[in-house]
Amino acid sequence: MKTQLGMPAFPEAAGRSTRDLRLRANLRHATGLIRERRAAAVAELADWERLRAAAAAVKDRTLRHLDHYLLRLEERVTAAGGTVHWAADAEEANRIVTGLVRATGEREVVKVKSMATQEIGLNEALARAGIRAYETDLAELIVQLADDTPSHLLVPAVHRNRGEIRDIFRERMGHWGRPAPKGLGDRPAELAEAARLHLREKFLRAKVAVSGANFMVAETGTLVVVESEGNGRMCLTLPETLISVVGIEKTVPTWQDLEIYLQLLPRSSTAERMNPYTSLWTGTTEGDGPRHFHLVLLDNGRTDTLADQVGRQALRCIRCSACLNVCPVYERAGGHAYGSPYPGPIGAILTPQLRGLASPLEESLPFASTLCGACYEVCPVAIDIPEVLLHLRARVAEGGEATLRGTRTVIRPARRHTLERTVMDAAAWALDRPGVLRRGQRLAARTRRLHPRRLPGPGRAWTESRELPEVPPESFRDWWARTRGGGR
């Protein structure tokens, strides 16, 4: 996350990635494949729409009473032998985790793939404290070895093809531990074996693991990690100390509620009927698994988001990435253009809320969509992403009220939008005066032979790739008035 600060606004970053033909091909291939598979997996369930409605309702109810459920969760985790820590923001969470690792005397940790720890930049914070964090999810390993950043929630290295991955393994594995086998090729089985050998060494040595969680069940204090490789389970079971950093919105009240999400998540994310490795643990158990368990409950903008009546639905997200896979803008722009660990449509509504409209990047994200609605259609928890985008666009363009670090704050209209605002005001004025509109149409019609084919200034954005529409000699209303005598 640290490495992504100071990112350019979305249009510039996306403009660069649309010209990267290899990236475009990798993404088109990967998202196209998963899109079709997801649709088939979802079509198998006759009650999908009802599951989806239940999932949204349970999350909404839980979020409405989050204070209650979080306290119950803390009580149950503590009773089961765990320790709960509360972190208001990224800095506090990083400080807590760093302190916990230091207290063990260890200088390295193994990590389960986790969005929350990317959001807070934990690896970088640990590195500053002299602690090495090893990513063990295969794709996160690829990203870490290449000194890259993830570009997808679920498939962080989706922007890489296997030739690139082979090169990264060959060149970089040796710097982090066991080098890649000699003569490594690019067949998936060979690449997986190289990663297995490289990681096994770390699993067997590690004394501390850091994870996130997909869900936390309040009634028993149980945490749930859903993954496909089994590497996560290695981290969750082998080390002596386990530290889990989890966003407060991951809470579900009961096991019965959990059942809904365990049906929705695998079909939406990997198009699987059932998830391959589902690890659940409750505190600590004598003689089985880590002896010390710490849960760091992370706010980092979530309570602020919860205060927004329209925007709060983004907190229902279960990070399945169906919205990324179906998004035509994500497919062309790539994940890095979103300047956050949360790319794609969900990132476009989550990042500006968690961080606030902190820079031109966050201000540009709500506009990184055609409002085509494909994301809403596939979302398993029915987040109306287009509606939240419209809501956030209004906050950027017109300003308004928002909650920032617990305080109601007046947001001023974005400075960048001054020219646009003037144009919009003029257009709104003319459109509300049909006489003015009509005179404008006639002027455009009379001068139609003089219209240039390419426009300067902001209009260039249109004529760069498209012809301008030809203005007709007579508007519809003039035709109607001429042939039907003015109408009503």
Add this chain to the structure above:
Amino acid sequence: MRVALFVTCVNDTLRPRTGRATVAVLERLGVTVDFPMGQSCCGQPFLSTGYRGRTGPLVRRYLEAFGGYQHIVTPSASCAAMVREQFPRLAGETAAGVASRTFELTEFLVDVLGVTDVGAYFPYPVAYHPTCHGLRVLGLGNRPRRLLECVKGLELRELAGAEECCGFGGTFSVKNPAVSAAMGADKARAVTAAGASAVCAVDNSCLLHIGGTLARQGSAVRPVHLAEILASTEGEVW
């Protein structure tokens, strides 16, 4: 039956022939068409660019112009979606009635009039692009296709990736020109590959983008609004 035509500002200014075609189809089916002169824009460009506050006068203008009609018909799925989905959110109860009486053209033909064969003749291969707001907000389903399948002489060509957005997105096309152009180029390529001589949709704003991209690529495929195809007869080809 008497209906009010909401022609939309884009059609009024840039594609009046679509408005004339809509009138022709409706009158051929025995419908009396009124055109309330007080009408203007539905306000969508303002809402989708973040200027929610500027939509007020335009929403009120729409409610005044069309409040007295039982059926309001528009040849734009996007504008119909704005009225039906957003007006009640913007103006509350007062807008709900008029919003629910606003129909996109194919909805009106198939659901209200119960017609799929409108007596049209259009002897060309056509690719149909289902526009996003028609497909996913209004849920037009197969209504446009059913109408097209009844057009004499028309050969419907399959469009690869038909349900994917063309990349127009209103001001998205100028705020994110690179991505918009990349999406438009992919859509235009799919249209050309379909081997059609016309690409048809129920939204001229999307067609301006797709057509403008096709023209820049030097393609001979014409963008044609569905209403113009339905208005075509053996006596008068649009």
